[in-house]
Amino acid sequence: MKVQDPPKHSAKLLRERIPYALELFEDDGFGNRVLKSMPTPSELDRFYATNFSRQSYERFGKKLEALRRAWFGRSFLSKSQKLRPAVLEVGSGNGQFLAAFRKLSPNAGLSAVEFVNPDLKKVASQNQIDCFSSLEELEMRGGSFDLIALWHVLEHLADPWSLIRRLTKLLKQEGALVFSTPNMFCPGVLRYPSSWPWNQPPPIHLWHFHPKALERRLHSEFPDCGIRAFTRESRDANFLFDAFVRPQVLNFVPFSATKNLRFQSVVRLTAACFNETILNPILRQKGLFGSEIVAILKR
Numbered sequence: 001m002k003v004q005d006p007p008k009h010s011a012k013l014l015r016e017r018i019p020y021a022l023e024l025f026e027d028d029g030f031g032n033r034v035l036k037s038m039p040t041p042s043e044l045d046r047f048y049a050t051n052f053s054r055q056s057y058e059r060f061g062k063k064l065e066a067l068r069r070a071w072f073g074r075s076f077l078s079k080s081q082k083l084r085p086a087v088l089e090v091g092s093g094n095g096q097f098l099a100a101f102r103k104l105s106p107n108a109g110l111s112a113v114e115f116v117n118p119d120l121k122k123v124a125s126q127n128q129i130d131c132f133s134s135l136e137e138l139e140m141r142g143g144s145f146d147l148i149a150l151w152h153v154l155e156h157l158a159d160p161w162s163l164i165r166r167l168t169k170l171l172k173q174e175g176a177l178v179f180s181t182p183n184m185f186c187p188g189v190l191r192y193p194s195s196w197p198w199n200q201p202p203p204i205h206l207w208h209f210h211p212k213a214l215e216r217r218l219h220s221e222f223p224d225c226g227i228r229a230f231t232r233e234s235r236d237a238n239f240l241f242d243a244f245v246r247p248q249v250l251n252f253v254p255f256s257a258t259k260n261l262r263f264q265s266v267v268r269l270t271a272a273c274f275n276e277t278i279l280n281p282i283l284r285q286k287g288l289f290g291s292e293i294v295a296i297l298k299r
Contacts, residue, residue, distance in 0.1 A: 024036055024037075028217065030216045030220070031212065032207060032210055032213045032214060033208035034206070035202050035206045038206065039158070039206075048115070066096035066100040067103070069100070069149070070101040073087075073178050074104055074105065076176040076178060077176070084105075084109065085105055085109070085147060086144065087146065087147045087148075087149070088112070088138075088147070088148045088167075089113070090153060091114065091115070091150055091151070091153035091156075092112035092117070092120055093114065093117050093120070094120055094123055095112055095114075095120045095129055098110045098123075098127060099127045099129075109130075110128065110130065113135055114131065115133070115134070135166060139166070144172045145170055145171060146171075146176070147176055147178065148167050148178070150167075150177075151180050152180060153179065154179060154207065154209075155181050155209065156205065158206055160207065161221050164222070164297070171299045172299075174299065175298070175299055176297070176298050177297040178295070179294070180293065180294045181207075181214075182205075182293070183231055183291055184210070185210040186291050188291055211229050211230065218295060218297065224299075225297040225298060226299075227295065229295040230293075230294055232292055232294055233291060
């Protein structure tokens with residue numbers, strides 16, 4: 001899919017409609033927005049240790065999105081790689097992506113690096129996933145991978161390029177590194193800035209990426225890799241729920257109803273089960289199209 005440059009006024013609108021964007025973020029020289037004053041690693045560790053809220057990855061919608069990501073990631077493997085792929089996920093959450101990958105590739109060797117979520121161990125034990133609490137621990141053990149995946153991780157890091165550089169060294173020849181991140185220049189951000197589900201202020205999101213700018217930065221940082229970046233529609237159940245039921249997006253949904261857990265479950269399940277031919281026109285109509293950037297680096 002060809003990546004389109006944003007309208008020339010979009011960066012200005014982004015700064016106007018997201019108050020902290022102008023004061024706290026600056027251009028990185030490629031068109032992405034980066035936090036001017038980065039928190040220290042110890043400050044970030046303390047923040048996530050005290051503010052991390054566990055998501056219910058057991059919901060059916062979350063499992064469907066994990067399966068979709070697993071199919072997507074597996075599509076970058078060659079026929080021979082699919083027989084017994086070595087797969088690493090960094091920032092694994094509860095490990096549902098790797099659990100879904102196990103269903104598609106029973107003989108896969110699965111590894112996870114998770115810095116925050118202690119609930120990964122339960123899923124890992126059920127799906128034969130090797131768990132590491134830090135990248136250093138994984139690097140000490142050694143090994144290489146056919147596929148490395150990061151889903152919505154880089155925007156949380158002060159120096160995402162350093163992490164990508166370390167991970168590319170762990171790729172096998174013809175291996176692929178795949179990651180996704182919010183598209184903070186998509187129409188939905190400009191249309192619904194105060195209710196955009198991924199509009200997270202610092203120190204949660206430290207980067208605001210634009211698809212073209214991200215691709216330019218990746219080419220500059222990793223000239224020896226094959227690189228492709230494009231936008232797609234997120235089918236993450238929590239994103240779809242937030243985007244569809246916030247009053248600014250769908251005015252006819254009573255705000256009180258959005259607090260009802262049963263109502264939330266119905267919306268998440270319905271959104272997750274929508275066929276893309278049905279859901280995509282709705283997303284496009286609501287300005288939610290191209291909400292996620294996906295990039296692939298290949299050795």
